[in-house]
Amino acid sequence: ASPGAYTPPTSSADITSFTHHLAASSRILVLCGAGLSAASGLPTFRGAGGYWRTHSAMELATYDAFTTSPDLVWQFYNYRRHMALRAVPNGAHYALAELARKKGRGCLTITQNVDGLSQRAGHPASRLELLHGGLFDIKCSGFDCGYEQQDVRTDPIVPALEIKDGDGDISSAQIPLREIAERDLPHCPRCKTGLLRPGVVWFGEALPEATLDRVENYMLEGPIDLIIVVGTSATVYPAAGYIEKARARGARVAVFNTEAPERDGGSGLRRGDWFFMGDAGVEMPRAFE
Ligand code: BV8
Numbered sequence: 001a002s003p004g005a006y007t008p009p010t011s012s013a014d015i016t017s018f019t020h021h022l023a024a025s026s027r028i029l030v031l032c033g034a035g036l037s038a039a040s041g042l043p044t045f046r047g048a049g050g051y052w053r054t055h056s057a058m059e060l061a062t063y064d065a066f067t068t069s070p071d072l073v074w075q076f077y078n079y080r081r082h083m084a085l086r087a088v089p090n091g092a093h094y095a096l097a098e099l100a101r102k103k104g105r106g107c108l109t110i111t112q113n114v115d116g117l118s119q120r121a122g123h124p125a126s127r128l129e130l131l132h133g134g135l136f137d138i139k140c141s142g143f144d145c146g147y148e149q150q151d152v153r154t155d156p157i158v159p160a161l162e163i164k165d166g167d168g169d170i171s172s173a174q175i176p177l178r179e180i181a182e183r184d185l186p187h188c189p190r191c192k193t194g195l196l197r198p199g200v201v202w203f204g205e206a207l208p209e210a211t212l213d214r215v216e217n218y219m220l221e222g223p224i225d226l227i228i229v230v231g232t233s234a235t236v237y238p239a240a241g242y243i244e245k246a247r248a249r250g251a252r253v254a255v256f257n258t259e260a261p262e263r264d265g266g267s268g269l270r271r272g273d274w275f276f277m278g279d280a281g282v283e284m285p286r287a288f289e
Pocket residue numbers: 032033034035036038039044045046047050057061112113114132200201202203204205206207230231232233234235236237238239256257258259278279280281
């Protein structure tokens with residue numbers, strides 16, 4: 001580990017001190033990343049078998065990639081919709097939904113995930129902020145149309161995007177360069193000309209203003225007693241920035257991850273923090289008991 005790195009003992013006493021602090025906390029923030037859904041079978045972005053093993057995130061999840069190769073980007077998102085519809089929430093999604101129900105306005109979950117699994121685990125919608133949108137929201141890619149539609153779960157979204165056997169293993173992001181004519185991609189029913197796009201936030205795009213405001217207001221309403229950081233490499237901003245913001249509001253940090261966080265990463269550990277090594281799907285239900 002880098003000099004000065006601090007990895008607290010992950011002993012049972014750890015869990016006891018954590019559960020005491022969790023029970024005593026009146027204002028909690030939860031930051032979720034792809035690792036939360038790993039136990040549900042959805043590959044993470046950077047881990048082994050990640051979606052982007054052969055494509056970098058910055059390469060595919062961008063407006064430029066969409067305007068240049070809408071068929072490639074749609075094959076990628078249609079595949080992720082396909083996977084997410086077949087996945088089921090795991091114990092960590094349910095544990096967080098239960099925590100949010102119990103703490104009410106004293107808990108806010110901000111997720112970077114677009115897979116919809118927190119919602120399907122019954123997480124109260126008013127206590128869940130989707131920083132990067134969702135796979136099942138779609139909108140017109142034209143700038144002046146404004147058409148949006150929520151929760152479109154059709155799979156495939158258009159027949160031309162049907163995942164065929166010959167497509168090979170697109171889970172390894174060896175996404176087939178199957179040419180799909182633009183006319184066969186989803187088009188906006190309102191303006192008739194614009195291509196529809198996934199309602200997610202791409203790199204270089206601003207996060208939804210209203211979402212950022214609600215998170216900011218929650219942070220400003222009072223001190224934060226605890227931020228739970230689950231399944232994230234804390235490398236994407238502004239999402240990862242909420243860890244330091246919570247610390248600045250007095251929060252202690254509890255990290256749930258299969259890897260010890262880097263000292264200098266967004267979720268670097270400090271004295272008084274907790275670190276639970278392992279699958280969130282196992283560790284969170286255990287720590288929240
Ligand atoms: C913005 C939605 C400004 C789409 C995502 C250069 C050009 C442009 C921008 C930038 C630039 N340099 C920096 C930036 C800013 C950029 C950024 O942060 N880049 C990074 C790469 C440095 N940010 C942006 O562009 C943001 N917008 O800044 O806008 C602006 C302002 C005004 C006006 C205009 C513009 C937008 C970022 C949002 C991008 N969209 N997702 C989609 O999903 O396809 S990001 C996407 O990647 C995810 O949402 C998530 O945020 C990120 C992946 O991170 P993680 O979730 O952490 O996943 P990862 O695989 O990395 O880690 C998994 C972790 O889980 C690991 O730690 C692993 O150990 C652990 N794990 C694995 N298994 C388990 C586990 N833990 C527990 N249990 C397990 N079983």
